Amino acid sequence: MAESKVAVGRAVKARRVSMATGEAIRGYAFISPWIIGLIAFSLGPILASLYLSFTRYTILRPPVFIGHRNYVKLFTDDPLFYTSLYNTAYYTFLAVPLRIAVGFLLALLLNTKIRGMTWFRSMYYLPSVVPVVATSMLWLWIFAPQIGLADFILAKLHLPSPGWLQSETWSKPTLILVGTWGVGRSMVIYLAGLQDVPQVLYEAAQIDGAGPWKRFTHVTIPMMSPTIFFNLVIGIINTFQVFTSAYIMTEGGPINSTLFYNLYAYRHAFSYLHMGYACALSWILFIIVLTLTILIFRSATAWVYYETQ
Amino acid sequence: MRGKDVFGKRAQTRISRGLVSLVLLVGAVPMLAPFLWMLSTALKPLRQIFVYPPVWIPSPVEWENFYRALTYLPFPLFFRNTMTIAIGVIVGSLISNTLVAYGFARLRFPGRDILFIILISTTMIPWMVTLVPVFLLFHKLGWVNTLLPLIVPAYFGTPFYIFLLRQFFRSIPLEISDAAKIDGCSELGIYLRIVLPLSGPVLAVMIIFSFQGVWNDFLRPLVFLNERRMKTLALGLYEFRGLEGGGTQWNLLMAASVLMVMPVILLFASFQRYFIQGVRLSGIKR
Numbered sequence: 001m002a003e004s005k006v007a008v009g010r011a012v013k014a015r016r017v018s019m020a021t022g023e024a025i026r027g028y029a030f031i032s033p034w035i036i037g038l039i040a041f042s043l044g045p046i047l048a049s050l051y052l053s054f055t056r057y058t059i060l061r062p063p064v065f066i067g068h069r070n071y072v073k074l075f076t077d078d079p080l081f082y083t084s085l086y087n088t089a090y091y092t093f094l095a096v097p098l099r100i101a102v103g104f105l106l107a108l109l110l111n112t113k114i115r116g117m118t119w120f121r122s123m124y125y126l127p128s129v130v131p132v133v134a135t136s137m138l139w140l141w142i143f144a145p146q147i148g149l150a151d152f153i154l155a156k157l158h159l160p161s162p163g164w165l166q167s168e169t170w171s172k173p174t175l176i177l178v179g180t181w182g183v184g185r186s187m188v189i190y191l192a193g194l195q196d197v198p199q200v201l202y203e204a205a206q207i208d209g210a211g212p213w214k215r216f217t218h219v220t221i222p223m224m225s226p227t228i229f230f231n232l233v234i235g236i237i238n239t240f241q242v243f244t245s246a247y248i249m250t251e252g253g254p255i256n257s258t259l260f261y262n263l264y265a266y267r268h269a270f271s272y273l274h275m276g277y278a279c280a281l282s283w284i285l286f287i288i289v290l291t292l293t294i295l296i297f298r299s300a301t302a303w304v305y306y307e308t309q
Numbered sequence: 310m311r312g313k314d315v316f317g318k319r320a321q322t323r324i325s326r327g328l329v330s331l332v333l334l335v336g337a338v339p340m341l342a343p344f345l346w347m348l349s350t351a352l353k354p355l356r357q358i359f360v361y362p363p364v365w366i367p368s369p370v371e372w373e374n375f376y377r378a379l380t381y382l383p384f385p386l387f388f389r390n391t392m393t394i395a396i397g398v399i400v401g402s403l404i405s406n407t408l409v410a411y412g413f414a415r416l417r418f419p420g421r422d423i424l425f426i427i428l429i430s431t432t433m434i435p436w437m438v439t440l441v442p443v444f445l446l447f448h449k450l451g452w453v454n455t456l457l458p459l460i461v462p463a464y465f466g467t468p469f470y471i472f473l474l475r476q477f478f479r480s481i482p483l484e485i486s487d488a489a490k491i492d493g494c495s496e497l498g499i500y501l502r503i504v505l506p507l508s509g510p511v512l513a514v515m516i517i518f519s520f521q522g523v524w525n526d527f528l529r530p531l532v533f534l535n536e537r538r539m540k541t542l543a544l545g546l547y548e549f550r551g552l553e554g555g556g557t558q559w560n561l562l563m564a565a566s567v568l569m570v571m572p573v574i575l576l577f578a579s580f581q582r583y584f585i586q587g588v589r590l591s592g593i594k595r
Contacts, residue, residue, distance in 0.1 A: 023416055026496045030412025033405040034428070037465025042431050045442035052441065059448070106336070114330050122581060123337045126344075129577050129584065131525040133543045134566040137550060138347045141559055147359050149346055156362075181339070185588055192589040233433075241435055244527050248547060262437050269441050270532065282437040289435055 046286075053280035058273040070280035081281070083256050084264040087172065091242055091260065095176045096235040100228060103183045107190035108220075121191070125184035136248040139178045140165070165250055168257045175245055175258060186231050193227035194220070222305040229304045233296055237289055261285055344570075351375070351564035358559050371560070378564040382552075386538060387545035394459045394541065395523040401463030402470060402519045403512065409466045410474030411500050415486065425475075432468045436528070444532055458533040459526075463519075470515050473590055477511040478504055514587040517580055524573055542569050 028035075053070055055063035074081050110121055127135065142149045143164040151161045162170040197220065205215045243262040246252060252259035252267075265285070269278035345365075350358060351374055353367040379385065412418075413425055447458040486499045494502070505512075530541045540548070546569055549562055577584055 020417070024418035027412050027416035027418030027421065030416060031409045031424070033464065034409040034466035034471065037462065038427070038431065040446070041443060041462055041465065042434060042439060045439035045446070046434065048442035048445075049438050059445070109329050109333055112326060112329050114326050114333070120333050120337065121585070123340050125585070126574070126577065127340055129521065130570045130573050131527070131543055133527050133546045134569045135343075137546065137562055137566050138343055141350065141563065142343060142346065147361070149363060152361070152363055181343070188585055188588045237433055237435075241437065248527075265437050275441055275445070279441050282435065282441070285435050286438045289433070293433060
């Protein structure tokens with residue numbers, strides 16, 4: 001009697017194992033396209049890029065291993081490396097807080113019960129929907145010296161023109177301004193986050209006698225901190241890689257004032273065919289972005305509030 | 310249950326609402342005015358571009374600028390290239406992302422959660438790091454200056470869409486697929502006949518975003534397409550400006566820009582709901 005029970009138990013267990021194995025096989029099968037893509041387009045290239053960063057490679061001839069010479073050159077013999085890094089940091093650390101502030105503020109405004117909320121939301125979202133090429137051309141036209149709309153408005157207000165994209169000092173702020181025009185996308189994310197804040201918290205706070213400002217700082221901000229955190233991380237990662245607007249609008253000028261890091265690396269890769277050097281540059285970028293991300297994640301425990309806490 | 314109206318609910322609400330509307334209205338001006346200016350410039354005869362003070366309403370209205378812009382460069386060709394890529398990418402997205410998301414969402418296998426974390430992490434890799442080797446890969450394959458580098462990767466999944474779809478697939482009750490299994494349905498069958506048909510809205514979001522992504526893409530065509538006959542609209546528009554040397558015909562350039570922007574705006578106007586939904590889903594707390 002006991003033997004047959006054990007036998008049945010074993011048979012059931014064997015069946016469960018083979019079912020689980022079957023499911024595992026199916027699971028891997030379903031995700032196989034991604035696995036292949038991961039190796040071919042992500043992991044493989046990252047490793048290849050690392051290897052190439054230690055070579056001199058111009059496509060025309062096979063790569064030549066040169067050890068860490070690229071990195072030495074980067075740090076000691078390349079002023080544009082530091083220029084592009086400075087430009088990118090300047091741009092990122094101004095643009096990201098600005099975008100977060102404006103996006104959040106707009107979302108707050110949009111979250112009130114006014115008529116035409118959908119219209120407003122669409123209007124603010126629209127600039128982030130359209131192709132960057134087209135809008136870059138448009139803004140080039142608007143910021144054209146003297147004949148552009150921007151200079152005209154300034155002239156009407158009897159203000160001097162900062163020279164916009166032709167000025168060494170104002171070229172980056174101008175690009176930041178243009179970038180902020182597309183704040184609609186993050187605004188929508190904040191709006192979704194705001195609408196997810198439980199109403200009961202506001203009511204409870206009100207019962208406790210909290211005024212609108214207190215409710216804002218003690219309910220809205222903490223509940224929104226995960227969304228802000230998310231936008232901060234993504235924002236910094238993406239903004240550090242600014243490329244298209246500079247490529248199209250300023251080509252890095254004037255006098256390298258908008259030579260952003262990616263633009264500089266891109267030039268080495270595809271204009272000068274310094275593939276090895278470009279890979280070294282991009283790996284430095286990778287490390288920088290990784291470090292920034294880790295720092296932000298570390299700081300998160302201090303100010304990001306999750307409902308489970 | 311939803312958080313609304315942080316600023317308070319009393320009689321002052323009316324005033325504050327009016328104020329909010331006013332601020333939003335004022336803020337909407339710099340959002341929309343550039344588009345109007347784009348259109349205005351597009352319809353002007355060249356001499357009116359440089360008039361000072363600038364005029365908003367062109368006279369005469371030169372509708373033929375659109376035609377001239379389209380023939381200045383082979384835009385119909387660029388359009389065809391862009392659409393080819395778009396269709397290829399959309400098909401690839403529909404196949405690969407749904408399959409992969411199904412695997413992550415509804416099947417169990419060792420390492421599933423770790424692999425999913427890896428999936429999410431790949432979105433944070435700077436594109437420049439992989440660009441050179443990927444370019445070299447396609448170069449070795451002889452695919453540079455064809456549309457293939459822009460289409461083929463879509464058949465291997467895109468992390469963002471996989472994430473989106475997985476969230477949705479997880480919400481489909483297990484009982485339904487269990488019942489199908491009892492009826493002898495294969496996993497692929499469940500995927501095809503149960504999960505996919507239920508996924509209309511998410512698939513719509515993915516299709517719309519994919520199309521928008523292809524239409525707007527500048528970097529990847531820039532890297533992989535050299536000859537003019539292979540170029541996409543985005544590249545074509547960029548080339549337009551480079552053609553003139555000194556005096557850009559801004560009216561034609563703006564006309565071309567308007568034409569490039571219109572389809573996306575129309576798409577947005579018709580499927581607004583999906584756009585907003587897609588963006589909201591991308592902002593899900595992790």
